[in-house]
Amino acid sequence: MQNIIVALDAMGGDFGPQVTVPAALRSLLLFPELKVILTGDQTAITSKLSLLVGCGTYPRLSIKHSDKVISDSEKPSLALRHGSESSMAMAVDLVANDFANACISAGNTGALVAISRFKLKLLPGLEQPALISTLPTALGNKTWMLDLGANVSSSPDSIFQFALMGSILAEQHLGRLPRVALLNIGSEKIKGNHLVKHAAKMLYQNKLVNFIGYIEGNQLLYDAADVIVCDGFLGNICLKVCEGTAQLFMDKLKLTLVGSSLRTWIAKKIFSGLFAELQTLNPDQYNGASLLGLNGVVIKSHGGANVLAIVNAITEAVYEVRQKVSTHITDRLKSVLCERHY
Structure with a gap:
């Protein structure tokens, strides 16, 4: 069974680790092939983990620390310029550098689109x-x-x-x-x-x-x-x-x-x-809007998402990785551009 690695922006959305951490743990139970990398404040994430499962180990869950969060009011251009070390940008970076198969964030939509487009690039012809x-x-x-x-x-x-x-x-x-x-x-x-x-x-x-x-x-x-x-x-x-x-x-x-x-x-x-x-x-x-047209799977969760909603977003990410949606889109685009039907 192919391992699927999802980078989850733990700080995004209205509730941050309060919903993203339990959603990650629940998703690991649903998908044996899944690994989750939580990006965000390590203290906040580990604190929530300890409340949920005590001092146990998490063999399929890891944390990549970031003490920066892109606010909902931040302009996409500023987020792109100054948010490279943010929890959102780190999640996208993991996909761009092939350390993860997909990323998910409930944060600022404009910032996520701008950062994903810059780091992952559009598929050819789009x-x-x-x-x-x-x-x-x-x-x-x-x-x-x-x-x-x-x-x-x-x-x-x-x-x-x-x-x-x-x-x-x-x-x-x-x-x-x-x-x-x-x-x-x-x-x-x-x-x-x-x-x-x-x-x-x-x-x-x-x-x-x-x-x-x-x-x-x-x-x-x-x-x-x-x-x-x-x-x-x-x-x-x-x-x-x-x-x-x-x-x-x-x-x-x-x-x-x-x-x-x-x-x-x-x-x-x-x-x-x-x-x-x-x-x-x-x-x-x-919950879980896919940002189609990029060289990688990016899922946008709505900001007020609860645990179930984040789990559903992770489920969509797993599905798109399994089905190789980006590859299918690329292949179909090549056919259209070759035939010059538009």
């Missing part, structure tokens, strides 16, 4: 990387969506490349050629701006992507496509709206189940099963 993650659907399936915020603006060529990369990743999970759609203000071909129309023209002409046309925002969670493509500005807004709506719905439902009145007792009988079912909408279940 214009931009893209963040991709899954959304739940009404039928219990998953839909992959990108770009979720790696880039503020993109060209039609980049949108086409996002569609290609998203299709390749989804295909590894689904075992079939996925349905790919562009997010637009309407499903009719006449709708949309220059960016969307130009990208659609290239996708219709290409045989390597199963392009089914446009979908609207109200179809995001209804299994209308396996891969939904848009620019990063729109994608990030859509993701946050979906997460906020799901959280609002669950919070409202929780309130109906609090108390000891007859009405509350009846509500508990009616809605307790529904509440358990709705946990599938919890964003933590889908």
